[in-house]
Amino acid sequence: MNSIDTVSELNELLAGNNVNIQLSVPQLVEKATSRGEAVLTSTGAVKAETGKYTGRSPQDKYIVEEPVSKDKIDWGSVNQPISSEIFDSLYTKVIEYLKQQDELFVFKGFAGADHDSRLSIQVVNEYAWHNLFAHQLFIRPTEKELEYHAADFTIVSAPNFKADPAVDGTQSETFIIVSMEKRIVLIGGTEYAGEMKKSIFSIMNYLLPEQNILPMHCSANVGEQGDVSLFFGLSGTGKTTLSADAGRKLIGDDEHGWSDNGVFNIEGGCYAKCINLTRENEPQIFDAITFGTVLENVVIDAETRVANYDDNSLTENTRAAYPIQNIENIVDPSVAGHPNTIIFLTADAFGVLPPISKLTKEQAMYHFLSGFTSKLAGTERGITSPQPAFSTCFGSPFLPLHATVYAEMLGKKIDEHGAQVFLVNTGWTGGEYGVGSRMKLSYTRTMVRAAIEGKLNNVETETDSVFGLEIPKQIEGVPTEVLVPRNAWEDKAAYDIKAAELAKAFRENFKKFGTVSDDISLKGGPLA
Numbered sequence: 001m002n003s004i005d006t007v008s009e010l011n012e013l014l015a016g017n018n019v020n021i022q023l024s025v026p027q028l029v030e031k032a033t034s035r036g037e038a039v040l041t042s043t044g045a046v047k048a049e050t051g052k053y054t055g056r057s058p059q060d061k062y063i064v065e066e067p068v069s070k071d072k073i074d075w076g077s078v079n080q081p082i083s084s085e086i087f088d089s090l091y092t093k094v095i096e097y098l099k100q101q102d103e104l105f106v107f108k109g110f111a112g113a114d115h116d117s118r119l120s121i122q123v124v125n126e127y128a129w130h131n132l133f134a135h136q137l138f139i140r141p142t143e144k145e146l147e148y149h150a151a152d153f154t155i156v157s158a159p160n161f162k163a164d165p166a167v168d169g170t171q172s173e174t175f176i177i178v179s180m181e182k183r184i185v186l187i188g189g190t191e192y193a194g195e196m197k198k199s200i201f202s203i204m205n206y207l208l209p210e211q212n213i214l215p216m217h218c219s220a221n222v223g224e225q226g227d228v229s230l231f232f233g234l235s236g237t238g239k240t241t242l243s244a245d246a247g248r249k250l251i252g253d254d255e256h257g258w259s260d261n262g263v264f265n266i267e268g269g270c271y272a273k274c275i276n277l278t279r280e281n282e283p284q285i286f287d288a289i290t291f292g293t294v295l296e297n298v299v300i301d302a303e304t305r306v307a308n309y310d311d312n313s314l315t316e317n318t319r320a321a322y323p324i325q326n327i328e329n330i331v332d333p334s335v336a337g338h339p340n341t342i343i344f345l346t347a348d349a350f351g352v353l354p355p356i357s358k359l360t361k362e363q364a365m366y367h368f369l370s371g372f373t374s375k376l377a378g379t380e381r382g383i384t385s386p387q388p389a390f391s392t393c394f395g396s397p398f399l400p401l402h403a404t405v406y407a408e409m410l411g412k413k414i415d416e417h418g419a420q421v422f423l424v425n426t427g428w429t430g431g432e433y434g435v436g437s438r439m440k441l442s443y444t445r446t447m448v449r450a451a452i453e454g455k456l457n458n459v460e461t462e463t464d465s466v467f468g469l470e471i472p473k474q475i476e477g478v479p480t481e482v483l484v485p486r487n488a489w490e491d492k493a494a495y496d497i498k499a500a501e502l503a504k505a506f507r508e509n510f511k512k513f514g515t516v517s518d519d520i521s522l523k524g525g526p527l528a
């Protein structure tokens with residue numbers, strides 16, 4: 001089978017009389033509820049459950065081994081190859097399966113708020129609620145744009161189609177396969193909606209560097225003076241939470257590009273975690289949950305239909321998906337200038353990294369490549385407690401190219417625009433996970449604001465004796481004893497052992513970058 005067949009199979013599917021194209025939010029809400037896929041809640045949000053897949057399933061993610069991309073992809077456990085024969089045969093089966101459905105739902109829109117580099121996408125869904133998710137998360141076209149819309153990439157999602165590993169060549173019933181050549185994402189066996197948005201993000205991580213644009217797994221906001229801040233971080237480290245700040249306009253909560261013009265959001269919506277969500281702690285996010293928001297795996301009262309955000313019985317990874325316009329203070333379209341402040345968020349389960357520290361250029365490169373953090377409960381299949389992890393560029397599950405491609409681009413941009421980089425530990429303090437506690441959100445917010453407002457530029461600092469990081473000695477509103485990790489631990493000997501263990505893990509991990517990065521390692525890594 002060649003690529004022409006893939007296109008005509010898709011066209012035939014889309015020409016069927018069971019296809020609903022570009023339904024509005026109320027129409028999709030109606031479809032999702034009347035078809036029994038979701039229920040209406042007291043705020044007008046719709047709530048859907050996703051069965052056993054309540055987070056991403058990285059083990060089931062593949063990229064088709066094809067001539068156009070073969071030599072560019074950084075193949076390995078993240079970017080697992082799959083043959084075009086397997087893809088073609090599964091694709092045909094999925095298309096046949098979708099043709100049998102009573103109804104299908106298609107969303108057409110864009111990824112990338114900068115018109116120069118945006119990608120036209122379409123999403124074909126078996127479920128109305130998934131299509132509502134696509135509508136809320138991707139960039140919605142104007143009427144005129146819709147008229148001329150021609151998809152560069154298509155997501156075909158059939159969660160109820162399950163692969164048979166013995167016959168289909170997958171590792172399980174679930175598959176998320178990207179073909180860069182055929183420009184298709186094929187999803188089956190999982191209902192977790194996040195797979196759709198993260199697939200498009202992976203594709204942007206493949207396409208943007210060719211246009212000299214740095215794709216970034218970060219949130220972004222901008223202050224009154226046009227000062228832009230970025231917050232890099234793996235899932236659950238605080239990108240969405242910390243970028244929602246009443247005093248600053250939100251650019252986006254998860255995926256951005258940085259071009260010669262500045263930064264832009266890749267998406268048109270946010271995907272916030274809502275476990276333990278309260279209006280008091282996260283007012284912007286709480287209030288964004290209104291009519292048409294998709295609540296994923298949130299437990300609601302059967303009668304009143306009021307959400308209970310404290311209930312983690314379905315998963316720790318409960319989610320709300322809403323258009324960015326649901327947040328009061330935003331820039332629209334989601335574009336802004338060059339960043340002044342860059343924050344690397346890490347959720348350190350060892351409890352030894354300082355809650356905030358200032359990085360030199362070499363430290364910034366070292367920590368960007370290392371990407372040390374923890375995988376937090378629920379974010380990936382099988383993760384039930386924080387698992388320390390080195391996730392290159394704070395987003396390794398989404399990077400098809402070699403990490404150094406992104407790191408070099410970031411290094412150049414930091415130099416060019418003179419951005420100050422901070423490392424912020426939103427994870428544990430006073431002891432490792434199980435002994436200490438998670439850093440208080442209100443402290444993290446205070447520290448982050450101080451950094452963004454330039455208040456930490458000329459403060460007195462203390463050098464972390466293990467990692468060589470510069471720790472501000474005082475930050476107004478934060479108790480001084482939490483600033484230096486060793487002081488926050490009651491058992492100093494235990495701290496010393498943990499810190500040495502983490503420094504060793506950093507050094508071991510950095511070996512994978514070889515001698516090219518010796519200078520960065522020497523000047524930016526843990527002290528001897």
Ligand SMILES: Nc1ncnc2c1ncn2[C@@H]1O[C@H](COP(=O)(O)OP(=O)(O)O)[C@@H](O)[C@H]1O
Binds near residue numbers: 234237242274
């Ligand atoms: N100190 C802290 N900083 C940031 N988030 C925190 C902190 N303590 C607890 N949290 C919680 O951790 C979660 C962070 O998730 P989120 O912002 O959605 O991460 P991301 O967008 O990076 O995936 C939120 O539920 C937030 O309430």
Ligand SMILES: C=C(OP(=O)(O)O)C(=O)O
Binds near residue numbers: 056233379
């Ligand atoms: C959607 C996800 O991203 P994040 O948690 O970074 O928002 C995810 O990791 O599944």
Ligand SMILES: [Mn+2]
Binds near residue numbers: 239271
């Ligand atoms: Mn997020």
